[in-house]
Amino acid sequence: MTRTLVMGDPQGPFDKLLEVLDRHAALDGDRLAGDVVLVSIGDHFDYDFHDWQSAGQQGLRLLRWLAGHDASQVRLLLGNHDASRVMELVAISDERFAAARAFAQALDGDPACNARFLAAFPELPSSGLAGRDYASFSVEQRALIIELLLAGRFDLALVGELADGRVVLLTHAGITRRELAMLGAPAEPTPIAATLQTRLATAIDEVRADWLRGIPTPLSLEPLHVAGIPGEEGGGLLYHRPTNPDRRGADRAWGLAAPRPRRFDPRTLPLGLTQIAGHTGHNKCLTELGGWATQAARGRKHGGIRTLRLAASCAACRPPRSRSCRSPGCAECSPAQRLAAVAADLRRGPRDLHQPQLIDRSVESPVAARRWIVASDR
Secondary structure, eight states, X not given: XXXXXXXXXXXXXXXXXXXXXXXXXXXXXXXXXXXXXXXXXXXXXXXXXXXXXHHHHHHHHHHHHHHTSOTTTEEEEXXXXXXXXXXXXXXXXXXXXXXXXXXXXXXXXXXXXXXXXXXXXXXXXXXXXXXXXTTTOOHHHHHHHHHHHHTTOEESOEEEEOTTSOEEEEOSSOOOHHHHHHHTOOSOHHHHHHHHHHHHHHHHHHHHHHHHTTOOOOXXXXXXXXXXXXXXXXXXXXXXXXXXXXXXXXXHHHHTOSXXXXXXXXXXXXXXXXXXXXXXXXXXXXXXHGGGBOHHHHTOOTTOOEXXXXXXXXXXXXXXXXXXXXXTTOOOOSSOEEEEEOOOOGGGSOOOOBOOBOOSOOEEOTTTOOEEOOOOOO
C-alpha cells in the first residue's frame, strides 16, 4: 500500500531531510522508497543567514533531490521563499545581492538604519530581506525555480482526505476569507485548489515567453500574494501567519494591513474548511497566538504537528488528539475551522510528519494533470 507523507517546510541541511525520512522508513538507499509519496509544503531555501553560503548550496541540493523524483511521487507546494526568487529577486545579480546582504548584516538589525539600506539598494523591500530572510539567495536558485515552474512541478494547492472522511486543503500558509473572496470560490477544498492551480498556471503562462528568452519578468500572483516592493515587504497568500490581534504587543496596523497582510486573525479561517499548512514555526506560533496557545502546545518541542481550531469566537493552538478548547469562556461549535500546521523546523531536530496513505478517491490537478488524494492516519 502506498504511504503519503506530508512534510513541513524543508528548510535545513539535506542530511537532516534524509534523517527525518529514514525515521519514517521512507527511503530505499538514496531515493524515496517505492511505496512512498512525499508532499513538501514549500520553502526550500534560507535556513541559516549566518552561514548563508552553505545554506544556499544545501537548499539547491535538497530541492534538486526532491524534483529528481517523478511528479507522481513528489509534489512541491510553492512557498514564499521559493516564489521570492522569481518575484522580489527576479532581476538581481549575485554580486549585487552579496553587496546588499553585507550592507544589511552590518546594520545588525537596527530598524532605524533601514533608510540607509533603501537608499543604497532601492530595488529591494528592506534590509531584513537581504540580511536575514532571503540571505542564501543565488542566481542558481532562481534558475532552478524557473525551470521547475515552467515544467509544472510546483503546485499552489492540493486536495486530500483524512481517515475520518474529511476532505482537506493543502497550501503553504493557509487560506482565509480574504483569499476566498478574491477567488470567488466556495469554502470547499476541491474548488479552492482548482482555482488556485489555474491562477498559478495562468501566471506562469504570462511570463513563460520572457523567461525562455532570459528576460527577468517577475511572476505575479496579485492580489492573492503581493510581492514586496521598494521600501515595503510583501504579504498575503504565501506570507501571512496566524496571530492573536488582541495579544499584548500585537501591531494590527502592520500585521493586518491591506492589501499585503503579513498576519491573519484565525477567526477569519473559512468555516467548515479543514486545512494543512506549514510556513510558521512552533516558537513563532506561540509568540503570535499568545494566550490562544494551550499549555500542551507550549510544552511541545520543535517538530510537532499542531492544530489550530476555531470554536465560537476564540482559537486554540494545540498538539493533535487534544479534545478540549481550554480557552476561558469558549464553547465548542460545529462545523469548526481547523488548520493543521506541519512543523517548519527541520533544522532544529527530528520531527513528525503527517503520515497518510493513498486511497481510492481522486482530484485532478489542472497544472500537473495528475490524480491526487491524501488520507491521514491520525
